[in-house]
Amino acid sequence: MARTLDVYIEQRIVGHLIQDDGGQMLFSYDPSWLESSDSFALSRSLPLREEQFKQKECKGFFGGILPEEENRKVIAKILQISDKNDFAMLERIGGECAGALTFVPEGEPPPEPDSEYRELTDEELADILQNLPKRPLLAGEKGVRLSLAGAQDKIAVRVDGNGKISLPLHYAPSTHILKPAIATWEGLVSNETFCMALAQAVGLRAAKTTAHKVGEIEFLLSERYDRVVDENGVIHRLHQEDVCQALGIPSEIKYQAEGGPGLKECFGLLRLASSNAVADLRDLLDAVMFNLMIGNNDSHAKNYSILYGGDGKGRLAPLYDLVCTIYYPEIENRLAMKIGGQSNPDLVYLKEIEAFAKDASLGVAQTRRRVAEFAELVRTKVDGVDKPDETAGKIAGLIAERCDSVLSRFTSS
Numbered sequence: 001m002a003r004t005l006d007v008y009i010e011q012r013i014v015g016h017l018i019q020d021d022g023g024q025m026l027f028s029y030d031p032s033w034l035e036s037s038d039s040f041a042l043s044r045s046l047p048l049r050e051e052q053f054k055q056k057e058c059k060g061f062f063g064g065i066l067p068e069e070e071n072r073k074v075i076a077k078i079l080q081i082s083d084k085n086d087f088a089m090l091e092r093i094g095g096e097c098a099g100a101l102t103f104v105p106e107g108e109p110p111p112e113p114d115s116e117y118r119e120l121t122d123e124e125l126a127d128i129l130q131n132l133p134k135r136p137l138l139a140g141e142k143g144v145r146l147s148l149a150g151a152q153d154k155i156a157v158r159v160d161g162n163g164k165i166s167l168p169l170h171y172a173p174s175t176h177i178l179k180p181a182i183a184t185w186e187g188l189v190s191n192e193t194f195c196m197a198l199a200q201a202v203g204l205r206a207a208k209t210t211a212h213k214v215g216e217i218e219f220l221l222s223e224r225y226d227r228v229v230d231e232n233g234v235i236h237r238l239h240q241e242d243v244c245q246a247l248g249i250p251s252e253i254k255y256q257a258e259g260g261p262g263l264k265e266c267f268g269l270l271r272l273a274s275s276n277a278v279a280d281l282r283d284l285l286d287a288v289m290f291n292l293m294i295g296n297n298d299s300h301a302k303n304y305s306i307l308y309g310g311d312g313k314g315r316l317a318p319l320y321d322l323v324c325t326i327y328y329p330e331i332e333n334r335l336a337m338k339i340g341g342q343s344n345p346d347l348v349y350l351k352e353i354e355a356f357a358k359d360a361s362l363g364v365a366q367t368r369r370r371v372a373e374f375a376e377l378v379r380t381k382v383d384g385v386d387k388p389d390e391t392a393g394k395i396a397g398l399i400a401e402r403c404d405s406v407l408s409r410f411t412s413s
C-alpha cells in the first residue's frame with residue numbers, strides 16, 4: 001500500500017515523498033509551491049518541475065539526510081524497519097533534520113510553531129551520552145524525531161541563553177549539534193575543537209565549536225549554521241544540502257575512491273549554485289588547503305555544503321567536522337578527494353597543485369600564490385590558538401610540522 005509524507009519548510013508545504021506499492025520512493029513538488037513566486041528547488045538535483053521524481057533521482061538528496069553506516073543499522077533495528085528503507089526512516093525520525101525540511105505523515109497538521117523541549121539535567125545528559133552507541137539519535141524515545149547525516153554518534157539539542165541544554169521534541173528546531181568523545185579515538189573532542197578554532201583564526205568561516213564535560217564524559221557543541229534565532233527568540237531553519245545531495249549522489253559512495261565526487265565536481269557545483277561564486281571559490285580553495293595543512297584526510301564531499309537563504313540563493317556553508325585524522329595512525333594516510341590526481345597528502349607538490357587548479361578551472365598562477373600564502377598563514381596562527389590540554393598541544397605540533405613540510409615542497413618544486 002502506498003504511503004505519503006508531506007514535506008514542509010516551517011509551515012509551508014513544499015512537496016510529497018511517496019513510497020509506492022512496489023516500495024519505490026518518489027517525490028513531487030506541491031502545486032502551491034510551484035506556483036509561488038518565492039519558491040525554490042530543494043536541491044540542485046531536484047529542479048522545480050511538475051513531473052514526479054523517481055527513486056534514482058531523489059534518493060541521493062533524501063537519503064543524504066539520514067544517518068549512515070552502523071548507526072543507521074542500529075536505528076533500524078530499534079524502530080523495527082529495514083535499514084535500506086529511506087522512506088520509513090524519514091517517517092520515524094524526520095522531525096528535526098539538517099537543513100529546513102520537516103517530514104509529516106500525510107493527513108497530519110503542519111508542524112506547530114510553538115516548540116516543545118525537555119530540559120536535561122547533568123545526570124540525564126550524561127546518561128544519554130553514555131548510551132548513544134546503543135540508541136543513536138535517541139531513536140525510539142518518546143517524542144524524539146531527530147535525523148543527522150554521518151556515522152559518528154551525535155544529537156541535536158537546543159542551548160538557551162543560560163547554557164541550559166534541552167532535547168527538541170516532535171518538530172521543534174535545535175540550535176546545536178552535540179558530539180560525545182569516542183573511547184577508541186583519543187582526544188577527539190580536543191582535536192576537533194582545536195582544528196575548528198584554528199580555522200576561525202585563519203579567517204575561514206567555521207561553525208563555532210566549544211568543548212565541554214559532564215561527569216566524566218567529554219563532548220563538543222557546534223553551533224548550527226542552518227539555524228537563526230530572531231529578536232523574539234524564535235528559532236528558524238535555513239535550507240542546506242551537502243555536495244553529494246546537490247549532485248544526487250547517495251551517501252554510501254561519498255568517497256572519491258568509491259566513485260564519489262572529487263574536487264573538480266565540488267568547484268563546478270559551486271560555480272553554478274553560489275550567488276557569489278568568486279568569494280566562495282576562494283573560500284573553498286582555502287578550505288581544501290586547510291584540510292591538507294591540518295592533516296584531515298577525511299574531508300569528503302558530504303563535509304562541504306551549500307547554505308540557502310529564503311530566496312533560494314546559495315553560498316558555501318561554514319566548515320564543520322574539521323579533525324586532524326593523521327593523529328590516529330590506524331587511519332589510512334589517503335585523501336578523501338585527490339589533489340591533482342594525488343591521493344597521498346605527503347606527495348602533493350606544486351605540480352599537483354597546478355594540475356588541481358587546471359582541473360577545477362582555477363587560475364594556475366593565482367592558485368599557486370594563494371596556496372603558498374595560506375600555508376604560511378596557517379603556520380603563523382597555530383601557536384596562538386588556545387591549547388587547553390596535552391592532545392591540543394600535540395595536534396598543534398603536528399600541524400606546524402605539516403605546514404613546514406608543505407611550504408618546503410612548494411618552494412622546492
